[in-house]
Amino acid sequence: xxxxxxxxxxxxxxxxxxxxxxxxxxxxxxxxxxxxxxxxxxxxxxxxxxxxxxxxxxxxxxxxxxxxxxxxxxxxxxxxxxxxxxxxxxxxxxxxxxxxxxxxxxxxxxxxxxxxxxxxxxxxxxxxxxxxxxxxxxxxxxxxxxxxxxxxxxxxxxxxxxxxxxxxxxxxxxxxxxxxxxxxxxxxxxxxxxxxxxxxxxxxxxxxxxxxxxxxxxxxxxxxxxxxxxxxxxxxxxxxxxxxxxxxxxxxxxxxxxxxxxxxxxxxxxxxxxxxxxxxxxxxxxxxxxxxxxxxxxxxxxxxxxxxxxxxxxxxxxxxxxxxxxxxxxxxxxxxxxxxxxxxxxxxxxxxxxxxxxxxxxxxxxxxxxxxxxxxxxxxxxxxxxxxxxxxxxxxxxxxxxxxxxxxxxxxxxxxxxxxxxxxxxxxxxxxxx
Amino acid sequence: xxxxxxxxxxxxxxxxxxxxxxxxxxxxxxxxxxxxxxxxxxxxxxxxxxxxxxxxxxxxxxxxxxxxxxxxxxxxxxxxxxxxxxxxxxxxxxxxxxxxxxxxxxxxxxxxxxxxxxxxxxxxxxxxxxxxxxxxxxxxxxxxxxxxxxxxxxxxxxxxxxxxxxxxxxxxxxxxxxxxxxxxxxxxxxxxxxxxxxxxxxxxxxxxxxxxxxxxxxxxxxxxxxxxxxxxxxxxxxxxxxxxxxxxxxxxxxxxxxxxxxxxxxxxxxxxxxxxxxxxxxxxxxxxxxxxxxxxxxxxxxxxxxxxxxxxxxxxxxxxxxxxxxxxxxxxxxxxxxxxxxxxxxxxxxxxxxxxxxxxxxxxxxxxxxxxxxxxxxxxxxxxxxxxxxxxxxxxxxxxxxxxxxxxxxx
Numbered sequence: 130x131x132x133x134x135x136x137x138x139x140x141x142x143x144x145x146x147x148x149x150x151x152x153x154x155x156x157x158x159x160x161x162x163x164x165x166x167x168x169x170x171x172x173x174x175x176x177x178x179x180x181x182x183x184x185x186x187x188x189x190x191x192x193x194x195x196x197x198x199x200x201x202x203x204x205x206x207x208x209x210x211x212x213x214x215x216x217x218x219x220x221x222x223x224x225x226x227x228x229x230x231x232x233x234x235x236x237x238x239x240x241x242x243x244x245x246x247x248x249x250x251x252x253x254x255x256x257x258x259x260x261x262x263x264x265x266x267x268x269x270x271x272x273x274x275x276x277x278x279x280x281x282x283x284x285x286x287x288x289x290x291x292x293x294x295x296x297x298x299x300x301x302x303x304x305x306x307x308x309x310x311x312x313x314x315x316x317x318x319x320x321x322x323x324x325x326x327x328x329x330x331x332x333x334x335x336x337x338x339x340x341x342x343x344x345x346x347x348x349x350x351x352x353x354x355x356x357x358x359x360x361x362x363x364x365x366x367x368x369x370x371x372x373x374x375x376x377x378x379x380x381x382x383x384x385x386x387x388x389x390x391x392x393x394x395x396x397x398x399x400x401x402x403x404x405x406x407x408x409x410x411x412x413x414x415x416x417x418x419x420x421x422x423x424x425x426x427x428x429x430x431x432x433x434x435x436x437x438x439x440x441x442x443x444x445x446x447x448x449x450x451x452x453x454x455x456x457x458x459x460x461x462x463x464x465x466x467x468x469x470x471x472x473x474x475x476x477x478x479x480x481x482x483x484x485x486x487x488x489x490x491x492x493x494x495x496x497x498x499x500x501x502x503x504x505x506x507x508x509x510x511x512x513x514x515x516x517x518x519x520x521x522x523x524x525x526x527x528x529x530x531x532x533x534x535x536x537x538x539x540x541x542x543x544x545x546x547x548x549x550x551x552x553x554x555x556x557x558x559x560x561x562x563x
Numbered sequence: 564x565x566x567x568x569x570x571x572x573x574x575x576x577x578x579x580x581x582x583x584x585x586x587x588x589x590x591x592x593x594x595x596x597x598x599x600x601x602x603x604x605x606x607x608x609x610x611x612x613x614x615x616x617x618x619x620x621x622x623x624x625x626x627x628x629x630x631x632x633x634x635x636x637x638x639x640x641x642x643x644x645x646x647x648x649x650x651x652x653x654x655x656x657x658x659x660x661x662x663x664x665x666x667x668x669x670x671x672x673x674x675x676x677x678x679x680x681x682x683x684x685x686x687x688x689x690x691x692x693x694x695x696x697x698x699x700x701x702x703x704x705x706x707x708x709x710x711x712x713x714x715x716x717x718x719x720x721x722x723x724x725x726x727x728x729x730x731x732x733x734x735x736x737x738x739x740x741x742x743x744x745x746x747x748x749x750x751x752x753x754x755x756x757x758x759x760x761x762x763x764x765x766x767x768x769x770x771x772x773x774x775x776x777x778x779x780x781x782x783x784x785x786x787x788x789x790x791x792x793x794x795x796x797x798x799x800x801x802x803x804x805x806x807x808x809x810x811x812x813x814x815x816x817x818x819x820x821x822x823x824x825x826x827x828x829x830x831x832x833x834x835x836x837x838x839x840x841x842x843x844x845x846x847x848x849x850x851x852x853x854x855x856x857x858x859x860x861x862x863x864x865x866x867x868x869x870x871x872x873x874x875x876x877x878x879x880x881x882x883x884x885x886x887x888x889x890x891x892x893x894x895x896x897x898x899x900x901x902x903x904x905x906x907x908x909x910x911x912x913x914x915x916x917x918x919x920x921x922x923x924x925x926x927x928x929x930x931x932x933x934x935x936x937x938x939x940x941x942x943x944x945x946x947x948x949x950x951x952x953x954x955x956x957x958x959x960x961x962x963x964x965x966x967x968x969x970x971x972x973x974x
Contacts, residue, residue: 198707203683229684231673232638242638291706292673323706410712413572442578442698442715449580449718452754476890493754497803500755512697525949528892548720 145374146419149365153416156362156409168354169205172344176209176319179342183282183317184213184223189309191318191339193290195325196346199406202321205346206286224283230292236301239293240264247271247283269304271314282315290320294330302331306338348403355399355408356386362412363426381425388428394435401439411438443535446511447543452554453496453504455547456482458513459558461533462540472517472530475505485557492551502527572712573682574691576664576699579716582759585694588716589660600658605666611674615640618659623647637677641684648687657689664693668702676708683709721753728759728766736774744773747791751798765801772797843913844922845958848948849966850905851932852955855893855948857971859900865969866907889952889972895935895945898923908964 172194182188194202214223226246233239244264249271285305287293293302309316320327328336350358363382369375385391398411414434415426450458460481464473479501486495508514509531517530544550544558577585593600601621608614612635619628619640627647632639659681661667667675677684678691691711695702699713719727728745729738748766756762773794840848857865888894901923906913913919926932927946935945959966967973 198709231677231680232636232641232684234636234638234671234673238636238638406710410572410710413712437713440715442700442713445715445717446578446580446698449583449757451757474890474892476892480890496755500802504755510696512701524892 145371148370149378149419150416152365152369153363153412168348168350169201169346172205172346173209175344176205177212180209180213180284180317180319183284183315187282187315189313189315189317190342191306191309191320192342192344193320193322193327193339194344194346195322195327197404198323199404200323200346200348201405202323202346203288206319206321222281224281225286226283227286228288228293230287230289234292236296239296239301240268243285244268265300265304269308280314282317285316285318287318287320290322291324291327291330293320294327299332299335303335303338306335309340310338350403352396352399355403356395358405359395359408359412360386362408378425385426385428385431391428391431394432398435398438407438411435414438441539441542443513443539444543444546446513447535447539448546448548450508451504452493452551453501454508455544455550456485456493456554457501457504457508458533458535458540459544459554460485461514462535462537462558465533465537472532474530475502475527478505489553489557492553572690574679574693574709574711575714576693576695576702576711577714577716578695578698580718580757581696583716583718585716586660586662589692589694593658593660598658599653599655600660602660602662604662606663608666608670611635611637611640611670619643619647622657622659623651637671637673641677644685644687648685653688655688657687658692659689660692660694662694664695665697665702667693672704675702676704679709679711718757719759721749724753724757724759724762725749728762731763731767736777740774740777741770743790744770744794747794748798751795751802755802769794769798769801840958841922842962843909843919844926845962846909846964847901847905847919847922848926848931848950849955849959849962849964850901850908851896851926851946851948852950852966853908853969854896854900854904856888857969858888859896861971862900862904866904887972893947893949895947897943897945899943901946 176192176194179190179192183190194206196202210225224247226243228239228242233242241264244267249267293299296302305316305318308314309318324330328339328341331339360382364379365375367375386395398407401407411434414437415430418430418433419426447455447458457478460478461473463481464477465471479498482501483495486493505514509516513535514531514533517532541558544555577589579585590602599622601618603614603617603621605614608617612631612633615635615637616628616631619631627643630643630646659678661678664675667678678693681691682689693711699711725742725745728749729742745766748762748769752762752765773790776790776793853865902915905919923932923946927934931948931950933947933949935947955966
């Protein structure tokens with residue numbers, strides 16, 4: 130692709146779009162760190178102070194960062210680390226150990242990971258030698274030998290902290306917090322979790338060693354904030370190679386928000402979830418419609434993306450069922466109405482279906498029982514019905530009690546959208562007496 | 564998905580009915596664009612180790628997968644992945660495609676959330692694509708996880724199905740003939756089944772029968788009505804047999820080749836359930852059925868010589884389907900009740916020998932009766948009858964016993 134070098138480096142549209150996609154995708158998908166944390170300044174300062182005290186003055190600390198999923202905990206921590214490591218020469222002194230509750234499911238595994246990351250002497254290549262007890266003793270010794278003045282501070286970051294609390298005896302947590310309370314190697318323990326009640330999960334001896342310092346990240350953004358965030362996320366930075374394109378793009382974005390339907394769509398989105406991650410999902414869907422032939426985002430794109438996010442997946446599944454299966458679902462709905470949501474088995478559903486066939490149906494003819502059983506089992510596979518009790522070994526298949534996992538309104542809406550639905554089936558669904 | 568160097572969303576969830584083309588579209592896209600990918604079907608992976616090995620093998624070759632220890636945990640997998648990435652860095656997005664991902668929920672609890680966040684955990688440009696028939700709402704774990712991008716693959720409409728099925732025409736016949744055949748086939752099967760694979764299978768099996776009158780020269784191609792009349796009962800029979808997999812496809816084709824007046828001897832799979840039982844066992848089974856499906860208080864009326872009539876009280880008339888035992892299922896009964904009914908049902912005098920009791924045990928082994936309660940209960944074992952009404956009717960016909968007269972629900 131030839132780039133015509135004019136005075137204000139004007140790139141062809143395809144190249145521009147490609148650049149735009151690169152930048153924006155990195156923002157949405159890769160969760161790259163922003164320049165500064167917006168709306169979290171006080172928490173940022175607090176955490177930075179704490180970690181500075183550990184690395185500079187050798188003070189041991191422990192803190193928990195609590196916030197809902199997608200609220201920005203990892204982002205906050207990474208920003209703080211970045212700031213910490215560039216300001217002082219802490220990068221030479223501070224040792225970091227990153228643990229994740231999803232990966233290190235056991236204290237054994239966690240211990241091996243710690244010794245690996247700290248490059249202690251019992252690590253050769255990748256293998257860690259020794260049993261669990263030996264490793265624990267070795268690690269504690271290594272940490273104990275140091276003291277404030279002549280050992281390097283260690284930073285322990287525990288992601289999904291609540292999962293560590295489920296380990297046996299909470300050994301790892303106990304030991305780490307114990308070291309942080311006694312005059313040994315200065316360590317800082319930072320835990321990230323999404324559960325607000327995480328302190329209840331800790332045992333008494335662990336909780337007493339914890340400093341009870343918590344940083345909460347509960348966003349209190351308003352809708353205007355939300356709009357501003359969306360604008361800033363979509364805008365191109367100043368150092369974009371093609372200035373004219375960047376200006377057109379940013380102006381287009383600002384003009385979008387003036388459209389009423391777009392604003393409503395965003396408002397609906399905001400009402401259901403405020404966090405940045407779901408906004409990224411929405412923006413990602415919009416971005417995937419930007420092509421060379423359509424280089425700017427249109428309002429229709431936003432409305433389509435919003436609709437995609439809000440769709441009811443079960444309605445989509447109901448759309449694809451055959452008529453026999455649909456009739457079975459309507460029969461189950463009637464049974465639910467008559468028996469107030471009590472569980473039912475296959476024979477009861479079949480009975481309802483047969484009553485419908487005798488009385489009202491013209492378009493559906495009588496199917497053999499095994500065929501109806503096959504349709505019933507297909508519904509079971511799709512998990513639209515689920516069996517109620519635990520042990521199913523002693524009861525025959527046809528008599529097992531099941532529950533319908535669909536709602537009355539979902540069924541009625543799906544019926545409206547069902548293609549070529551016979552009218553007697555529709556009328557049967559809407560009548561209140563089977 | 565964006566261009567190869569771009570980042571793509573960390574996890575995508577694709578759902579849709581069977582045979583709507585989910586895996587096909589993904590594979591074609593990945594092959595044509597030549598992106599590095601790993602496809603794993605979760606049905607094949609009974610343990611996590613198999614899953615990890617396949618992914619590492621496809622993405623990094625045999626040396627990558629050889630580094631995995633014996634029974635790898637997720638931590639090992641992430642560590643080796645990171646190592647391999649640093650050894651062979653690629654700027655392109657790698658894709659990991661997991662089919663039948665609903666089975667991931669039944670494996671370890673941390674597996675699904677970890678895969679959804681794989682991009683974050685390994686710090687690499689990788690996207691995980693999950694394919695499933697079940698909706699995402701059923702996958703969420705208790706504390707939440709990284710929400711993937713949801714994509715729906717809609718099902719085919721009737722016209723679209725017809726178009727697709729018409730594509731595999733037989734070489735010696737015209738396309739119009741085949742499309743009229745597909746029309747008839749869809750007319751019979753569409754209201755029952757919409758699965759593309761099943762319909763193709765049925766079309767392939769039945770087309771030769773459809774063309775039989777043409778081969779024999781009885782009708783011409785344009786005689787649609789006669790062709791329809793010929794094939795329709797055949798298709799109806801197919802619904803009861805091949806569709807339900809009672810008869811294997813090979814047997815079906817054999818059956819088609821025989822003349823019409825010779826057919827009849829082919830037994831479906833469920834016909835094999837008619838076991839030949841000894842005389843007393845049949846009566847034991849009948850007695851068990853009556854014990855399961857009749858309430859205990861009505862035994863007096865059915866089985867004693869001098870009984871009163873059942874008064875047609877209001878409760879009797881009001882008994883409706885809610886209480887009908889045939890809808891609710893069989894009830895357990897103690898052994899004494901079974902023997903009492905047995906002695907009154909059997910016409911000859913029978914001594915309570917051990918052979919009668921051993922026949923009860925063999926009925927349990929054959930799974931015609933189910934034993935309820937603990938194995939250790941030797942005093943009053945409880946049983947339940949697990950045969951259907953049609954089966955027991957067949958059996959009672961062979962011993963000349965009219966069972967319907969003795970059933971409370973049919974009074």
